Amino acid sequence: MFKTVIFFFAALTLFSSCNCEKRNKDFVTYNIEEGIKIDQKMNLSLIADDIFYIPLETTDESIIADIMDIKFRDDYILVRDDLHQLLLFNRKGKFLKRIGEKGNGPNEYLHASEVLFSGTGKEIILFDGSKLKVMLFDIESGKVLREVKIDFFPATFELYNDTTFAFYCSELRNSNSGKYYHIYLMNNKLKVIDSLYYQTDFDDIEFFGFTKLYRKDNKLYCWNSNSDTIIYIDENKNLKNGFVFLFDKYRMPISIRSSMDFWKVKDDYFYIDNFIDTDNYMFINGIYKNTFMRDILYDKNEKSAKNIVFNYAFHDRGFHNDLDGSIPFWPKGSIDQSHLYDHISPFALKKLMDNAYYDDIVIKNSLKHEEIKTLLSQCTIYDNPIIFIIQLKK
Numbered sequence: 001m002f003k004t005v006i007f008f009f010a011a012l013t014l015f016s017s018c019n020c021e022k023r024n025k026d027f028v029t030y031n032i033e034e035g036i037k038i039d040q041k042m043n044l045s046l047i048a049d050d051i052f053y054i055p056l057e058t059t060d061e062s063i064i065a066d067i068m069d070i071k072f073r074d075d076y077i078l079v080r081d082d083l084h085q086l087l088l089f090n091r092k093g094k095f096l097k098r099i100g101e102k103g104n105g106p107n108e109y110l111h112a113s114e115v116l117f118s119g120t121g122k123e124i125i126l127f128d129g130s131k132l133k134v135m136l137f138d139i140e141s142g143k144v145l146r147e148v149k150i151d152f153f154p155a156t157f158e159l160y161n162d163t164t165f166a167f168y169c170s171e172l173r174n175s176n177s178g179k180y181y182h183i184y185l186m187n188n189k190l191k192v193i194d195s196l197y198y199q200t201d202f203d204d205i206e207f208f209g210f211t212k213l214y215r216k217d218n219k220l221y222c223w224n225s226n227s228d229t230i231i232y233i234d235e236n237k238n239l240k241n242g243f244v245f246l247f248d249k250y251r252m253p254i255s256i257r258s259s260m261d262f263w264k265v266k267d268d269y270f271y272i273d274n275f276i277d278t279d280n281y282m283f284i285n286g287i288y289k290n291t292f293m294r295d296i297l298y299d300k301n302e303k304s305a306k307n308i309v310f311n312y313a314f315h316d317r318g319f320h321n322d323l324d325g326s327i328p329f330w331p332k333g334s335i336d337q338s339h340l341y342d343h344i345s346p347f348a349l350k351k352l353m354d355n356a357y358y359d360d361i362v363i364k365n366s367l368k369h370e371e372i373k374t375l376l377s378q379c380t381i382y383d384n385p386i387i388f389i390i391q392l393k394k
Contacts, residue, residue, distance in 0.1 A: 027229065028243035035296035035305030036250050036270050036288055042297070042308050044319035044329050045364055047281065048390040051323045053375060054093040055346075056384040062087050062095035064384045067343060072335045073117035076139065077387070078124065084112040086126070088139070093387070097142050099124055100135065107144040109135060114154070118188060119162030127154060127167075134190055148190040152182065158213035160220050161235070163188050168213050168222060183222070183233065196237060216277055216337070225272060226254060245272060250288065270294065276334050278392060283331050283340070293317065295330050322361055324368035326353060327388055335389065342388045346379035349386065 044051075056064065056079070065081040072078075077089040078099070086099035101108045113129035123145065124137045135147040154167035169182040183196040212223045219232040221242055228251065230242040250270035267290040276283040282298035295317055298305045310318045310328040318328030327349055331340035344352075353376070363369050375386070 027241050029246050030243060030282055030298050031246040031303070032284060032296050032298055032305040033247040033249055035298065035307050036247060036294055038307060039309045040306040042306065042319050043322045044390065045322050047393055048323065049393055050391040051368060052389045053372060054091070054387040054389065055375060055379065056089055056093045056387065057095040058384045059095050061098060062384065067385060069115065070333060070341065070343065070387070071115060071117055073121045078115060078117065080112050080115050086112055086115060099137050099142050100126065100144070107147065114157055116157060116159065116165070119159055125165060127157060129153070134186070136190060146190055152184055154184070155211035156213050158220060159215055160185055166213060166220055168211055194237065196233065196239065212274065214277065221277070228272065276331055276340065278334065279337050280392070320361060322364055324365055324372055325361055325363040326372045329388065329390060338392050340390050340392065343385040344388070345385050346376055346383050347381040350376050
């Protein structure tokens with residue numbers, strides 16, 4: 001296996017320092033500090049032009065437990081739930097098939113830890129964390145094309161390009177030159193073809209936190225919640241400066257995040273547990289003083305940050321949905337740079353829409369409002385969730 005070791009000195013400096021001047025020099029910066037403390041109600045129509053609904057068909061074969069992840073590709077929607085089911089629907093929500101078989105035998109999986117569509121969109125790749133193996137399924141037949149055991153444990157994976165998958169691992173390595181995070185590159189034959197390392201200055205990493213890989217503008221971005229710094233890998237496998245979130249007043253020191261002291265002092269700080277990156281906005285999920293959820297909208301054009309709240313009395317998250325008067329919207333994920341999604345059960349949505357609070361919302365699209373009401377009237381409380389997709393303003 002060919003291995004590339006990358007010493008990323010700018011990141012080292014950043015990890016060991018809180019110097020904003022240094023950050024501004026080396027990275028694009030997003031200052032979100034004001035969004036941690038300032039609550040603001042905001043209409044969905046200020047960031048979105050339209051909203052669409054996809055009710056996922058309910059059959060005996062397609063009953064969904066708690067959704068863990070949804071992937072979108074071309075005509076398909078792939079749902080992974082907490083029972084490790086992989087359920088394939090078309091883009092109108094019609095159930096198509098189950099992907100794979102659960103079990104201990106060959107061509108079976110126990111734990112659907114992560115799933116992804118291939119670069120061609122004709123296959124689905126699955127990582128089984130219980131059996132430490134990667135499987136490739138044909139979408140048309142639902143059958144296994146190939147599977148392979150691996151000797152590393154990825155936290156997540158994403159497409160590096162149309163023919164290569166990138167696996168991101170947070171793990172300790174005993175090395176004279178330091179400890180590394182790892183990016184393993186695997187081709188569509190499920191063969192590891194390269195390993196990219198970047199060195200950190202952590203002496204004893206005991207807590208790894210959350211990890212994220214995502215593609216944007218033909219770059220693969222890489223984040224670990226031990227750091228507020230995001231780097232990216234270009235098409236030539238070079239590691240480059242990406243961007244950094246600034247919130248120094250509430251920032252947990254890196255040395256604490258990387259040790260078991262995290263659990264002792266986490267009540268004193270704000271920390272990010274996920275974000276969605278689009279052309280004009282950052283949607284940032286975080287926790288302040290271990291009690292208060294923060295849904296921060298960072299506007300890249302205005303360079304401003306706001307904590308978006310709905311109504312603490314019965315539902316404290318999301319934009320006021322003045323587009324159609326349905327679900328208060330906060331994205332669970334992105335489909336592309338223009339479309340974000342959320343999902344909710346028909347029962348929970350009906351309970352929200354029956355609340356008198358909605359009487360004060362001026363709905364911009366009455367036809368859409370009637371459409372969602374009609375859709376709800378056709379659902380039962382036992383039906384599968386409804387996916388909501390918004391189209392962001394350009």
